[in-house]
Amino acid sequence: MDGSRVPREVWISLLTGLCWLTLGARAGMWTFVACLPAGLLLSTSGVNRLISPGDERMVQVMALGGAAGALLGLLAIPGLGLASALILIALSVWCFVAAGNVSLRSLPPTAEAPAPIPSVGLAAKVAVDSAILGGMLLSQPLPMRKQGGAESIAAELHAARELFEQRGWLEKPADYHRTPLPLEAPQIRHSSVRHLRHGSVTFEHLAFESEYEPMTDEPGRDRWLSYAANRSAHAWVLRHEGEPRPWLVCVHGYHMGAAVMDLGLFDPAYYHDKLGLNLLLPTLPLHGRRKLGRLSGQGYLVGNVMDTLHAQSQAIWDIRRLISWVRGQGAPPVGIHGVSLGGYTAALLPCLEADLACTIAGIPLTDFTDLFWTHASPADRIRLEDAGVTRDVTAEVFRVVSPLAMEPMLPAERRTIYGGVADLLVRPHQVRNLRRHWGDARMVWYQGSHTSFFRDRDVRGAVDDTLRAAGLVGGA
Numbered sequence: 001m002d003g004s005r006v007p008r009e010v011w012i013s014l015l016t017g018l019c020w021l022t023l024g025a026r027a028g029m030w031t032f033v034a035c036l037p038a039g040l041l042l043s044t045s046g047v048n049r050l051i052s053p054g055d056e057r058m059v060q061v062m063a064l065g066g067a068a069g070a071l072l073g074l075l076a077i078p079g080l081g082l083a084s085a086l087i088l089i090a091l092s093v094w095c096f097v098a099a100g101n102v103s104l105r106s107l108p109p110t111a112e113a114p115a116p117i118p119s120v121g122l123a124a125k126v127a128v129d130s131a132i133l134g135g136m137l138l139s140q141p142l143p144m145r146k147q148g149g150a151e152s153i154a155a156e157l158h159a160a161r162e163l164f165e166q167r168g169w170l171e172k173p174a175d176y177h178r179t180p181l182p183l184e185a186p187q188i189r190h191s192s193v194r195h196l197r198h199g200s201v202t203f204e205h206l207a208f209e210s211e212y213e214p215m216t217d218e219p220g221r222d223r224w225l226s227y228a229a230n231r232s233a234h235a236w237v238l239r240h241e242g243e244p245r246p247w248l249v250c251v252h253g254y255h256m257g258a259a260v261m262d263l264g265l266f267d268p269a270y271y272h273d274k275l276g277l278n279l280l281l282p283t284l285p286l287h288g289r290r291k292l293g294r295l296s297g298q299g300y301l302v303g304n305v306m307d308t309l310h311a312q313s314q315a316i317w318d319i320r321r322l323i324s325w326v327r328g329q330g331a332p333p334v335g336i337h338g339v340s341l342g343g344y345t346a347a348l349l350p351c352l353e354a355d356l357a358c359t360i361a362g363i364p365l366t367d368f369t370d371l372f373w374t375h376a377s378p379a380d381r382i383r384l385e386d387a388g389v390t391r392d393v394t395a396e397v398f399r400v401v402s403p404l405a406m407e408p409m410l411p412a413e414r415r416t417i418y419g420g421v422a423d424l425l426v427r428p429h430q431v432r433n434l435r436r437h438w439g440d441a442r443m444v445w446y447q448g449s450h451t452s453f454f455r456d457r458d459v460r461g462a463v464d465d466t467l468r469a470a471g472l473v474g475g476a
Contacts, residue, residue, distance in 0.1 A: 009102060013066075014042070014043055017043025017045075020042065024076065035072070038066075042062060042065035042092070061138075062098075063095075064131045066092045066097075070092045073088055096127045097120060101118075104126045122422055122449075125448050125451070125452040129425055153384065157306070159219045164176070173399045173406055176401075177317075177400075182321065182328070186208035188207075188237070205236060208321070209231065209233070210318050213225060232289070234283040235283060237278075239279075245332065248271060251284065251342030252339065253342050254340060256288070256297070257289070266279065276473070277472060280326060282322055284311070284315050297341075299311070301372075308368055309397065312344070313401055316352060319345065323353065335357040336350075339363060340426060343362045344365045347359070353409075356410060359415055360418075364419070366430045367395075370427075412439055417442070420446055444459055446459055
């Protein structure tokens with residue numbers, strides 16, 4: 001490779017990583033331990049980008065290394081000395097922002113979406129997305145890498161496609177979903193968490209047996225039913241005393257499901273206290289108390305294809321049961337607001353549940369197949385395609401849980417979508433595709449990444465307007 005053509009961020013990432021390792025080793029064992037994550041991540045990303053300059057995953061590792069250096073550098077001050085530590089922290093921050101800038105430049109344009117307006121602030125926001133992807137890259141176990149894993153996934157996928165075609169579900173995907181049993185007497189106990197931003201929050205912890213089961217002859221049924229922790233469903237509830245109030249179902253994103261995280265995502269001080277809504281926050285399958293491995297959500301998006309399908313089917317089943325419990329209390333209007341993976345559920349639910357007041361799909365994932373083919377490594381894609389897991393067949397099977405394959409039973413003015421123009425996790429074209437499918441629904445684009453919608457005023461305004469149009473919130 002011609003060294004003159006190597007971007008400077010590659011050299012700075014490599015040299016910064018080597019400095020972390022060298023200075024840490026000189027300062028003693030405990031300081032070296034604090035320096036090791038940043039050193040390894042930054043130097044590894046630099047070396048690999050020299051070898052494979054087009055590998056986007058190494059930019060994600062660089063962002064993760066920069067974030068690690070900025071945070072762990074504070075712990076290394078006693079061993080490195082203030083001056084050396086501050087220099088390494090500054091270089092790490094530079095690597096972090098530079099990684100975001102590289103990712104921003106490489107993001108393909110999306111028709112019908114505004115172009116990102118480059119700035120240091122936007123690059124930093126994108127770097128957060130990139131670091132998250134880097135963490136997922138290093139932590140997610142992929143079943144197709146196991147011996148025979150890709151072949152097993154392919155066998156289930158093709159068997160499911162044949163079954164779904166025979167039953168007519170590919171043509172009429174809504175028929176795949178059964179009406180769940182009403183939820184009448186869930187277990188409820190009081191609990192509380194302390195959140196850095198919201199302080200102490202008291203809520204009700206609702207639990208019940210899901211009773212969801214895949215179809216008798218569906219591939220992957222026995223494996224899904226073996227996930228014991230997932231058979232119990234959970235939700236967090238905040239409700240007002242006195243007269244019935246409107247309810248907002250709030251669906252969390254990937255890797256969430258803990259009360260402190262979910263209540264931090266859907267600000268109870270605003271939605272519950274200020275707007276006066278009752279809140280219902282369900283835990284998605286395989287998340288939180290329902291998780292199977294060490295990571296919440298493990299197996300939902302990067303497991304077996306049929307596990308992803310059953311997880312989404314069960315998510316809809318559980319939430320419809322929860323809504324039946326809410327309506328059993330004489331509830332006024334019920335709306336739904338989902339974010340990221342929860343946005344997928346918020347887009348799908350009104351296709352199956354009548355009489356929702358509104359749906360708000362925030363930064364919504366809308367296509368599981370596209371998500372995998374976007375973020376998987378070339379080697380993993382080749383491994384699956386060689387085994388027979390093709391993009392077309394996978395997309396066909398996922399039609400039975402796809403919000404893009406069904407029509408919502410809500411007027412356009414009570415459907416809202418918002419998305420980030422520089423979102424690395426859920427690429428803007430996925431959000432755009434839902435907008436196309438929904439026609440005249442309200443669409444809000446914000447100048448930000450996947451994780452930066454919290455403080456966007458246009459997003460908050462669109463959410464408020466939708467709640468008012470649906471009758472959940474009064475006033476002008």
